[in-house]
Amino acid sequence: MNNITLIGMPGAGKSSIGVVLAKVLGYQFIDSDLIIQKEEKRTLSEIIEQDGPEGFKAVENRVNASIQVENTVIATGGSVVYCDEAMQHLRSEGVVVYLKISLHLLSKRLGNLKGRGVLLKDGQTLESLYEERTPLYEKYADIIVDEEDKDLEGSLQLVLEALKRGEKA
Numbered sequence: 347m348n349n350i351t352l353i354g355m356p357g358a359g360k361s362s363i364g365v366v367l368a369k370v371l372g373y374q375f376i377d378s379d380l381i382i383q384k385e386e387k388r389t390l391s392e393i394i395e396q397d398g399p400e401g402f403k404a405v406e407n408r409v410n411a412s413i414q415v416e417n418t419v420i421a422t423g424g425s426v427v428y429c430d431e432a433m434q435h436l437r438s439e440g441v442v443v444y445l446k447i448s449l450h451l452l453s454k455r456l457g458n459l460k461g462r463g464v465l466l467k468d469g470q471t472l473e474s475l476y477e478e479r480t481p482l483y484e485k486y487a488d489i490i491v492d493e494e495d496k497d498l499e500g501s502l503q504l505v506l507e508a509l510k511r512g513e514k515a
């Protein structure tokens with residue numbers, strides 16, 4: 347209960363903002379990507395390579411749906427919004443914050459998508475992935491924080507302010 351779950355595109359800052367957010371609030375921090383790796387005893391890229399995108403989503407759903415923590419900031423992987431059971435669970439255990447970043451900024455921030463292990467269909471562009479996922483992030487978000495063009499500290503402040511206001515999407 348009382349968890350803060352961060353969702354958003356890969357590179358939006360869920361992992362890097364999440365750990366500092368937890369420090370500021372006196373919360374614990376977990377990154378569900380790291381839990382997946384620990385439980386599977388494989389890296390994310392190994393899981394994607396060996397099990398394919400659908401296999402990875404099944405693992406991602408199972409692991410995220412079984413997270414049991416309190417007063418914890420949870421940084422999820424960008425593809426968790428394909429996992430409805432996991433998202434319903436995370437929503438029931440606290441507030442879900444969508445870290446929104448513009449496609450323009452994201453393209454500048456992200457280098458090699460494949461190298462980062464992003465779940466792309468063959469030939470899919472970042473733009474098409476962004477369009478596919480945006481409605482899903484919006485659907486599951488209680489709060490949407492637009493990072494605009496802030497640095498990490500600036501984005502963190504925006505998240506803290508939004509949480510304080512308790513803005514509902």
Ligand SMILES: Nc1ncnc2c1ncn2[C@@H]1O[C@H](COP(=O)(O)OP(=O)(O)O)[C@@H](O)[C@H]1O
Pocket residue numbers: 354355356357358359360361362363421424455493495496497498499501
């Ligand atoms: N305003 C910002 N908010 C968050 N991260 C930022 C920001 N500006 C630059 N970055 C950089 O973008 C990257 C975000 O990566 P990461 O935290 O791994 O994202 P995610 O977990 O959402 O994939 C980091 O290298 C971080 O330093």
Ligand SMILES: O=C(O)C1=C[C@@H](OP(=O)(O)O)[C@@H](O)[C@H](O)C1
Pocket residue numbers: 354355356357360361379390422423424425462463464465466
């Ligand atoms: O968006 C994606 O398809 C993915 C994002 C990654 O996490 P980050 O969002 O933390 O980069 C990781 O879960 C996996 O490689 C797939």
Ligand SMILES: [Mg+2]
Pocket residue numbers: 360361362377379421422423
């Ligand atoms: Mg991350």
